Amino acid sequence: MLTPFHLAIGVSDLGAAETFYTEVLGCTLGRRSTHWIDFNLFGHQLVCHEVPNAQGAAASNPVDGEAVPVPHFGVVLTLEAFESLRQRLVANRVTFVIEPQTRFKGEAGEQRTMFLLDPSGNPIEFKAFNDIDNALFKV
Numbered sequence: 001m002l003t004p005f006h007l008a009i010g011v012s013d014l015g016a017a018e019t020f021y022t023e024v025l026g027c028t029l030g031r032r033s034t035h036w037i038d039f040n041l042f043g044h045q046l047v048c049h050e051v052p053n054a055q056g057a058a059a060s061n062p063v064d065g066e067a068v069p070v071p072h073f074g075v076v077l078t079l080e081a082f083e084s085l086r087q088r089l090v091a092n093r094v095t096f097v098i099e100p101q102t103r104f105k106g107e108a109g110e111q112r113t114m115f116l117l118d119p120s121g122n123p124i125e126f127k128a129f130n131d132i133d134n135a136l137f138k139v
Contacts, residue, residue: 006044007044007047011051017048017120021048021118027041035050042081056123064103068125072115076132079112086126089114097123100114101113111128112127114126
């Protein structure tokens with residue numbers, strides 16, 4: 001059984017983060033204080049800590065012809081969940097850092113992927129594989 005990960009990130013505006021993660025991404029709320037909020041990010045615990053002047057990615061790295069923001073975090077979804085989220089993001093007029101696309105087409109690691117930023121500039125990647133068992137860690 002795969003267990004959930006825990007990730008804590010800095011955000012410059014906790015209210016904007018709450019709106020984005022609940023209304024745009026569809027996360028549910030967990031515990032909270034005046035300086036942090038727990039979110040259920042597709043079964044994983046994401047904690048947003050309010051940090052003045054929080055900044056997102058510092059650099060990028062070329063991957064399959066795209067400038068992938070580094071650092072970034074994300075979740076591997078089913079193809080159905082990926083498409084549902086993609087539609088939700090488009091409906092919310094989210095600006096993509098890297099538009100939804102198929103990367104590594106025809107290769108062992110073929111995947112659907114998309115990148116976006118939260119209101120504090122934290123890059124998030126969502127991806128999905130046709131056959132996760134034979135693609136996620138295979139070369």
